[in-house]
Amino acid sequence: MSEMDSEALEFGLYHREILNSALRESTAPLARLGLNPALMNVLNAIAGCPGASGALIAETNDTSQQAAARSLAHLISRGLVRRTVGERATFSHHLTPEGEAKLFAGLTIVARQNRDLLSVLSERELDEYLRLTRKLHSVRARRSVEEVARLTWAADTDSESGGRE
Template identity: 40%
Template sequence: MHDDLHVLGRAVKQAQYRQHRAMDSALAAVGTTLAQWDALRAIDRSPGASARELAAATFQSEQAFGTLVGRLAAQGLVERRPGHGRRIRHHLTPEGERTLAAGHGVAGEGPPGCCAPRGPGAGGPLMVVLRRLNAQE
């Protein structure tokens, strides 16, 4: 069973890597990267969230997210506002909303080579296994 989990983990990682490369290429056409678009999605889902919260939502360190959001702010895609204490709240600008929407358009088209089948139940048994593994945290 232990070896099976390693094989499964590697297969999931390979699929993720392929999908990320395909998405990065597709998102370049709308002027963004997967990391940037993921940050925009996180901010859109949680407007006013702190860098710590957004870093966790995007699976990044706080330092890496801070660097990324600094670039997004310099590009006029994100606005940082003072919050309670030292907390900085993050919001999308209208340009950030346009970039996010353009990214959704690209993601919805499903770039060629972008891994798995889509639709209801597409994850099937794999999704059951992944949810079980992630519940063990």
């Protein structure tokens, strides 16, 4: 196996374990709110794009339209999301005030857990981690080279200064 392959496998192993442990740790606190990570993702997608269609929510969360539709139906039935009919019989989705409150409560739980995890990093390490995470996210989101460069401080030229956007 080449050096690149072993590095890629090591990255995948650590990255998945961090994400899986975060999901495991958030399940019980979110359940106390009547939420789970999938429902949080849908609420978050709608908050980020009010009026989003079910298809856009599915795409944003990298899930099937059927799974997004099930989550939306659940959230609508609980009064956390409002669905309206738009042009050409398309549906748009908006958070209700109750949905905004649930999302905020859920994000508070997740932020607390992230802060606990990130507390082992120095300020410089945290800046570097966030810079690299933004860059990898931009690549996965298929952003343009210019956008990736902007989000990573002009192609890493400012990384030594530790400055943020």
